[in-house]
Amino acid sequence: MTHTKAAVKSWESVPIFGVGGAVSHAALQILADMGVTTSVTSHDESKLERALSLGATHAIASREDVARRVPEISGGRGVDVVVENVGKAVWPSAMKAVVRGGRIVTCGATIGLSRRSKAASRSTTSTRPSTGSLRASSSAS
Numbered sequence: 001m002t003h004t005k006a007a008v009k010s011w012e013s014v015p016i017f018g019v020g021g022a023v024s025h026a027a028l029q030i031l032a033d034m035g036v037t038t039s040v041t042s043h044d045e046s047k048l049e050r051a052l053s054l055g056a057t058h059a060i061a062s063r064e065d066v067a068r069r070v071p072e073i074s075g076g077r078g079v080d081v082v083v084e085n086v087g088k089a090v091w092p093s094a095m096k097a098v099v100r101g102g103r104i105v106t107c108g109a110t111i112g113l114s115r116r117s118k119a120a121s122r123s124t125t126s127t128r129p130s131t132g133s134l135r136a137s138s139s140a141s
Contacts, residue, residue, distance in 0.1 A: 002030050002083065006105045012080035015039040015070050015097055017090045019056070020047040023107050027083045028056055039073055041066055041090075067096040081105065 001023075002008045014031055016024045019040035031038050032055025039058040040051040048059035060069045070093075071078055078099035084090060085107045094104050 001105050001107055002027050002081075006081045006083070006103045008034065008036060008081050010035045013037040013039070013074050014081045014083060015041065015060075015066070015079055015094075016056075016083040017041050017066075017094065018086040019051045020044055021085065023085045024083065025051075025054075028054060032056065039070060039079075066090070067093040070097040078102065 002014075006014075008014060008031060014027075014036055016027050016031070016038055018024050019028060019042045024040070028038060028040060028051055037057045038055070039060055040048065040056040041060045041062050042048050042051070043062040045061065048056075048061065052059050058073050060066055060073075079097050080099060080102045082094040082098050082102070082104040084094045084104055098104055
């Protein structure tokens with residue numbers, strides 16, 4: 001997902017939602033090994049601490065305003081890629097965090113999908129119905 005759908009480069013910044021889950025944990029390990037700047041989210045402080053020990057650059061408690069914290073961490077720029085597998089609760093934050101031309105990769109939806117994310121997932125899925133990616137528009141909307 002991080003290499004194929006998102007094509008993450010070592011100089012990019014990537015928030016990973018729900019770092020306690022297996023998919024997010026695996027994405028963190030892969031991206032940390034590449035030297036990517038990662039921000040992880042979780043509602044559980046022990047999971048955030050574990051993620052930091054595994055190479056996460058930043059940890060954000062889910063109770064914080066993630067859509068506001070990610071740009072603060074990135075110096076106001078936003079992020080290049082978002083790894084999202086939680087579902088409707090984080091979709092708005094993911095959309096706000098990514099820069100124009102950035103990518104959002106999804107895999108499953110732990111807490112369910114909203115109508116908007118279902119439509120985006122269907123329209124961006126190439127080979128598997130449970131994964132997808134979305135490239136942010138580079139034109140003004």
